[in-house]
Amino acid sequence: MISNNQFKAKFENFHNKSTNTQNVTRFIHASDIHLGSHQYRKEFRSDDFIRAFQEILELAIKHYVNFIILGGDVFTSLEMLPGNLTKIVDILRDFKEFINGSILIIAIEGNHDIRKFSRGIRFERRGQSWLKLLNSLGLIILLDADLEAPQEEIFEPYNFDINKGGKIQIKNIVIYGTRYLGEQPISFLSNIRKAIIKKSELFNILLQHFGIEGQMDNVPGIKLEYIQPLRHRIDYLALGHFHKQFILEDWIYNPGSSEAVCSMDNSYKRGVFLVEISRRFDRFVKKVEIIQLVNRKYLWETIYINFEMRNKHEIEKFIIDKLKSSVRYLNYDFHPSTPQMPILYLILKGIEPSKLCRINEKDLRIKICEILPIVDVRIYQKFVKSLKTLDNYILT
DSSP states (O other): OOOOOTTTTTOTTOOOOTTSOTTEEEEEEEBOOOBTOOGGGOHHHHHHHHHHHHHHHHHHHHTTOSEEEEOSOSBSOSOOOHHHHHHHHHHHHHHHHHTTTOSEEEEOOOTGGGEEGGGTEEOTTOOOOHHHHHHHTTSSEEOOOOTTSOGGGSSOBOBTTTTBOSEEEETTEEEEEOOOOOSOTHHHHHHHHHHOOOOTTOEEEEEEEOOBTTSSTTOOOBOHHHHGGGGGTOSEEEEESOSSOEEETTTEEEOOBSSOSSGGGGGSOOOEEEEEEEEETTEEEEEEEEEOOOOOOEEEEEEEEOSOOSSHHHHHHHHHHHHHHHTTTSOTTOOTTSTTSOEEEEEEEEEOOOGGGOOOHHHHHHHHHHHSSOSEEEEEEEEESSGGGHHHHHTO
């Protein structure tokens, strides 16, 4: 019987050596993968997020890590196309089979993991999530704590018989984790700190899903000062939630999203952290490497229309001819499934077209995608009504 395991072709000579050295532990820290995103209702974009997830698993194999931690928003919502879920389950099953279960995937629920997206509803009872399904299938380890329990019972060791627990120890590293606790989980941090035991021979990781104030413009987060008390108990605070990558004070780490969920994400530094923890002279030494994933390309173009057009077809031809000139370097042989085929963000500026020349964005988008090697186009019309303000407007 021929195996169709999708990891075998890339790693024919793989043999697990991650457990050979007791004093060295490697792991990958990723977050905000947003599996199930159907951005712009394009199947190719949906596959981009799944491809990024598979790349994370391949990096884990390539670097012989001991485990992977996922800081929430592994899925984009509870609404999932059956075909996409099947792909994800197949990838995880192939991964587990290929590495013979030697690399554990440890996750927590983020706000998107528990959200029914189309109605904007979050399930406060947390009775449902795709991560819970993957956990029940034995494909991941989903951590959560009972913050209402007595201090010594908040983080129960993960029980593989019932697929439940708030912490897990791998070699000399202990990973603690809780579900998403809201935008301002300050009231829970005291209980979390008290429940975590710090021992000199153990390296503590806390997996959380929240942002830090000031790391993203106009996005709320927790003040850094409120987190500082955790530093005496936690060696590595593994965050998710903000799609922008940051490292603070050499103990707070946020890798950013694995794929751009919106146009703004493309301007952020994002990726995953490859972390190596070693034990030397009775202390832990930490080495963190930033790895950027292979993501869909984004292209921004601005076209100025500073004279009147006679009809809609003329203005469409003008725009397409301009684009042909500016993107002539693109490879027309690329298939849309290839990340090198970009998404185009097109800004139109100048004199506002007359009623006869009004731009139908849907029609223009279809024509651009048919003519140019572009996966999809987002069009932003920023016209002015008269020539009086045009010169000043072009400069903005």
